[in-house]
Amino acid sequence: MSTLETTPDAVAEDLRQSVRGPLVGPSDPEYDEARKVYNGAVDRRPAAIVRVADVADVISCVDFARRHQIPLAVRGGGHHGAGFGVWDGAVVIDFADRRSTDVDPVAGTVRADAGCTWGDVDHATGAFGLATPSGFVSTTGVAGLTLGGGTGYLSRHYGLTVDNLVAADVVLADGTFVTADETSHPDLFWALRGGGGNFGVVTSFTFRCHPVGEGGEIVGGPVLYDMADAAEVFRWYRDVLPALPDDLNGWIGVLEVPAAAPFPEELWRRKVCGIVWCYSGPRERADEVLAPVRDFGSPLLTGLQPMPYSVLQSAFDGLLAPGLQWYWKADFYEEITDEAIVLHQRYGETIPTPLSTMHLYPISGAAARVPEDATAFAYRRGGWNGVIAGIDPDPANLERVTEWARDYWEGLHPTSAGGGYVNMMMAEGEERVRAAYRGNYQRLTEIKRRYDPYNLFRINQNIAPA
Ligand SMILES: Cc1cc2nc3c(=O)[nH]c(=O)nc-3n(C[C@H](O)[C@H](O)[C@H](O)COP(=O)(O)OP(=O)(O)OC[C@H]3O[C@@H](n4cnc5c(N)ncnc54)[C@H](O)[C@@H]3O)c2cc1C
Known part of the structure; x- marks a missing residue:
């Protein structure tokens, strides 16, 4: 092992010799654009960003970083709130040019x-009336979302994203390339399903797909209620959801109505409590399954309608454009207590900026029937993945939205199951990572020791080797 006693420019020049894809270093005109990630609050200066052309480039970057003891960051879709896709002084493996699907x-x-986003995958599978469970925003990267777990519209129907991972091609810390699945490297495969980017660089994922709705068309959309009704809505939702069929999913949140079509102008900027539903079963049952939803309460707006799954998946893309300032906090909840509902209403009424929001994503139905130790993802007892996101375009508001998210989270935390979703946390230290994996943490540290004993892959929600 040798250490490169040189400037970032020299690192870039040296690595350039061994990769085929374009390399962007600090002196290149594209550098400032290339080092941006989704969260506009992240401002880091890597030594070299390699837009890898193939697996050979990934191996070259891994070998280079290991030999020269240079930090190694891996960027899939670049969406992680903590901005792990870039790091000061690091070699960045950037998958932006690797976006094919079969x-x-x-x-x-x-x-x-x-390098695929979920929009790429939805486009590919939608043509066959199929989908793989993913998230709620189509610009999110397949890689990071999958490696952390993946909660989304289809979680109740078909499980988390990791429950549908069939195989992953991986470059390991020593530069070797393996395919991990149930029979080949089963421990690695277990760890990849929720353990994040700790175990290797995944170059390709194979997922199981499922029929959704009628030829790929679901019935879904938002139902919005006055914030004054929030307590009643949350109570009804928490009680009714577990009894609903698996093919009906709905996440609940507090938000401000976007000041844009198709929302009626009289609702623009109004603080509301909302549930976004997705019914992904056969069309002939849609009316019956959605009847309890349509019959409940006095909504301000009911936007339920048939649409391609990919349309629901991308409904929030425009609102949540790259470059906004983000700060978010997460926890899993096994129940929504009355005490928590009081807080949801209180903090819902004080949402600090139009995009700041709180969401609770169900982990029930099929996702909760997977045993807790079947994959690295540990929170399977039925409940919700909760996230509180302070968001605004203006850096001057970052502190304000951060304070709101932190206070809200601190109030709710005693009602939580203890840990949060690694994909929706900032970099919050070892205790929070440990809590995210509860009973699975020890096994993860042992697998880490076997596959990455020197912690080369540490720019992530890090699991230190046992
Ligand atoms: C607007 C928005 C909506 C979201 N909605 C959902 C949702 O509905 N459901 C959900 O589950 N999550 C959701 N997330 C969270 C999302 O899962 C995480 O942000 C996830 O990390 C994004 O993956 P990425 O590849 O885009 O991120 P990146 O920042 O590129 O990577 C995230 C982490 O994964 C590692 N990584 C990336 N690629 C690889 C690879 N090829 N091999 C090994 N490690 C890799 C990185 O090093 C980093 O640690 C959302 C995020 C945002 C910003």
């Missing part, structure tokens, strides 16, 4: 390169 409709699978 659907095998006979096997019912889709293979996706590590």
Whole structure:
């Protein structure tokens, strides 16, 4: 092992010799654009950003970083709130140019390169009336979302994203390349399903796909209620959701109505409590399944309608454009207590900026029938993945939205199950990572020791080797 006693420019020049994809270093005109990630509050200066052309480039970057003891960051879609996709002084493996997909409709699978967004995958599978469970925003990266777990519209119907991962191609810390699945490197495969980017660089993912709705068309959309009704809405939702069929999912939140079509102008900027529903079962049952939703309360707006799954998946893309300032905090909740409901209403009424919000994503139905130790993702007892996000375009408001998110989170935390979702936390230290994995943490540290004993892959929600 040798240490490169040189400037970032020299690092870039040295690595340039061994990669085929474009490399952007600090002196290149594209550098400032290339080092941006989704969260506009992140401002880091890597030594070199390699837009890898193939697996060979990934191996070259891993070997280079290991030999020269240079930090190594891996960027899939670049969406992580903590901005782990870039790091000061690091070599960045950037998958931006690796976005191909292959659907095998006979096997019912889709293979996706590590630079794909969920929009890429939805586009590919949608043509076959199929989908793989993912998240709620189509610009999110497949890689990071999958490696952390993946909660989304189809979680109750078909499980988390990790429950649908069939295989992953991985470059390990020593530069070797393996395919991990149930029979080949099963421990690694277990750890990849929730353990984040700690175990290797995944170059390609293969997922199981499922039929959704009618030829890929679901019935879904938002139902919004006055904030004054929030307590009643939360209580009804927490009581009714577990009894609903798996093919109906709905996340609840507090938010400000966007000041844009298709929302009626009289609701613009109004603080509301909302549930976004997705019914992904056969069309002939839609009316019956959605009847309890349509019959409840006095909504300000009911936006339920048939639409392609990919349309619901991308409904928030425009609002949540890259470059906004983000600060978010997460926890899992096994119940929504009356005490928590009081806080949801209180903090819902004081949402500090139009995009700041709180969401509770169900982890129930199929996602909760997977045993807690079947994958690294540990929170399977039925309940919700909760996130409180302070968001605004203006850096001057970052402190204000951060304070709101922190206070809200601190109030709710005693009602939580203890840990939060690694994909929706900032960099919050070892205790929070440990809590995120509860009973699975020890096994993760042992697998880490086997696959990455020197913690080369540490720019993430880090699991230190045992
Ligand atoms: C607007 C928005 C909406 C979201 N909605 C959801 C949602 O509905 N459901 C949900 O589950 N999550 C959601 N998330 C969270 C999301 O899962 C995480 O932000 C996730 O980390 C994004 O993955 P990425 O590849 O885009 O991120 P990146 O920042 O590129 O990577 C995230 C982490 O994964 C590692 N990583 C990336 N690529 C690889 C790779 N190829 N091999 C090994 N490690 C890698 C990185 O090093 C980093 O530690 C959302 C995030 C945002 C910003």
